[in-house]
Amino acid sequence: MRRRVSLLVAGWLVLGLAWSSFAQQTAATGLPAATELAGTWKLDRAKTKDDQGVWKRRLDALRAAQEADPDAGSVFSLRTSHAPFAGDWQLRSAMRDLLEVAESLSFRVSSDSVTITDDLQRALTFATSGTKEKRQLAATAFNVRTRFTGGALTQQMTVDELTLTEVYLPSEDGREMLVSISVDKPDFQPPLKTIMRVYTRAD
Numbered sequence: 667m668r669r670r671v672s673l674l675v676a677g678w679l680v681l682g683l684a685w686s687s688f689a690q691q692t693a694a695t696g697l698p699a700a701t702e703l704a705g706t707w708k709l710d711r712a713k714t715k716d717d718q719g720v721w722k723r724r725l726d727a728l729r730a731a732q733e734a735d736p737d738a739g740s741v742f743s744l745r746t747s748h749a750p751f752a753g754d755w756q757l758r759s760a761m762r763d764l765l766e767v768a769e770s771l772s773f774r775v776s777s778d779s780v781t782i783t784d785d786l787q788r789a790l791t792f793a794t795s796g797t798k799e800k801r802q803l804a805a806t807a808f809n810v811r812t813r814f815t816g817g818a819l820t821q822q823m824t825v826d827e828l829t830l831t832e833v834y835l836p837s838e839d840g841r842e843m844l845v846s847i848s849v850d851k852p853d854f855q856p857p858l859k860t861i862m863r864v865y866t867r868a869d
Contacts, residue, residue, distance in 0.1 A: 702836045703780075703819055706772040707843050707865035714767075714863045760825040763806040765847065771865060773819075773834075780812065780819060792821070827852050842866055 768784040783789040790801050792812035799810055808825045818835040829851040836843045847861040 701775050702817065702840050703773045703834060703843070704775045706770060706868040708770045708868040709767065710842070710864045710866050757826065757828055760806045760808070760828050761849075763804040764808065764823060764825070764828075764830055765861065766804070767863065770868065771843075771845075794819075822850075840867065 768786075770785040772783040774781040774783075778795065779791055779793050781789055781791040788803065790803065792801070792810060793799060794812050794814055796811050796813040799812075801808060801810055806825060808823045810821055810823045812819070812821045814820075818833050820834075821832045823830045823832065828849070830847060831850055832845065832847045834843060834845055843865040845863040845865065847863075849858045
């Protein structure tokens with residue numbers, strides 16, 4: 667009995683020392699667990715089914731129709747619980763900017779923030795505390811909340827009635843990164859499928 671108690675105590679001591687060492691290392695670096703996200707990633711067109719050309723053609727068609735007839739029907743049929751906001755074209759412009767496909771993405775991770783740079787060298791830095799921030803990409807100003815959840819980086823972006831959730835998830839071997847984008851609001855008819863993009867590590 668004493669031997670068993672002694673072994674248990676020794677085990678707890680070892681675990682305690684290991685946890686203490688891990689905590690000290692984490693405090694020393696100050697980096698989140700998802701540092702495997704850091705680096706440069708290149709879009710894998712062969713594994714990405716997302717066709718950005720479809721979005722651009724539908725948006726261009728909408729613009730042409732609205733210029734020809736301001737009262738013309740919309741390319742998209744919106745179904746919302748309340749009246750759409752006044753800037754119907756602004757909604758589609760925001761979708762165009764925020765859903766644009768980046769041929770490459772670079773991430774720089776610090777203890778409390780992440781900087782994302784796209785292939786056009788547009789760099790945006792976000793706090794990873796989940797606090798609400800305002801940023802701008804191309805012509806679109808948007809609100810965003812950013813946080814790490816396990817090994818994934820999650821962002822929720824809002825522009826008026828548009829709400830997008832974007833998740834960056836590196837694979838276990840660190841060679842690929844899956845980017846998923848879901849349009850949470852408004853509700854589209856027909857529904858929009860979650861956009862899935864695959865990137866491979868370039869560095």
